[in-house]
Amino acid sequence: MKTNVAAATTFALGLSLACGSAGAFELESAGLTVGVTPTISSDYLFRGVSQTQNRPAVQGTIDIQHTTGFYVGAFASNVSFLGTNARQEIDAMAGWRTTLAGVSLDLGGIAYTYPGYRNPASSGLYDLQYYELAVKAAYEIPSLPLPVKVLGAFNWSPNYQLESGNGYYVEGGLELGLPLDFTLAGRLGYQWIQNNTRWGSPDFANWNVTLSYKFSDFVLTAGYFDTSLSRSECFAGQKICEARGMVYLSRTF
Structure with missing residues (x-):
């Protein structure tokens, strides 16, 4: 279903361009900000694990936020999971963003869905779809020669993917703003x-180090990604948890 995902991304781009012209006044008068971000990536990694069997991904994100801080959004990507017919992922997001004592906060929820995926009871497979509640925080340290941002996140699902019970994910990171519009980051x-x-x-643990370059409305990112899982521990010996280099290009409208 890669074609379907690409078509959805193209549609979102068209919507963004339309909003940037005739539709901008109506959106601003309603207190809404719309952002559309298409991405082309050498892989689709989720917490260090490939969701595309180590193949490239075409993705799109849309974010609509009100001046009150409440927002809704969606994310789409092609996927490929061994032993399933899942070919696309579409996530829905909603929440509230605010700033408190200099800390940017994002409180929300994410529903992970796989349209077209079939899981008949006779197959012995468990459901791929699930949801998480998420808290994210970011703080830029003041009075430093270069901008440094500290990041943190916590996600909880009462029934994680494949109906595997409670799932908890915690993440921390740093972003360092460099000259010439480069950003060095680690998670x-x-x-x-x-x-x-x-x-x-x-x-399992996962970590990455990335270097991004912003030019015009584009961001080009290259990085190193890895997990603590050995080959034998990785989903019946698959090669989707191994260390890898990755590159992706995105643009925000």
């Missing part, structure tokens, strides 16, 4: 799953 996260046997791997 370290850890995923806990209640039922590891059903999920397919032990609890």
Whole structure:
């Protein structure tokens, strides 16, 4: 379904361009800000694990926020999971953003869905779809020679993917603004799953280091990504948890 995802991204781009002309007044008068971000990536990694069997991904994100801080959004990407017919992922997001004592906060929820995926009871497979509640925080340290941002996130699902019970994810990171519109960033996260046997791997850590370059409305990012999972621990010996380099290009409208 990669074509479907690309078509959805093209449609979102068209919507963004339309809003940037005739539709801008109506959106501003309603107190809304709309952002559309298409992305082309060498892989689709989620917490360090490939969602496309190590293949490229075409993705799109739309974010609509009101002046009160409340927002809704959506994300679409092609996916490929061994032993399933899932070909696309569409996530829905909603929440509230605010700033408190210099800390940017994002309190929300995410529903992960896979349209077209079929899970007949006779297949012995568990459901891919699930949802999470999420808290994100960001703080830029003042009075430094270069801008430094500290990031943190916590996600909880009462029934994580593949019906594997409670899932908890915590992540921390740093972003360093460099001259010439470069940004150096690092992330370290850890995923806990209640039922590891059903999920397919032990609890695991993931980390990455990336370098981004912003030019015009584009951002080009290259990075190194890895997890603590060995080949034997990775979903029946798959090669989707291994260290890899990755590059992706995105543009925000």
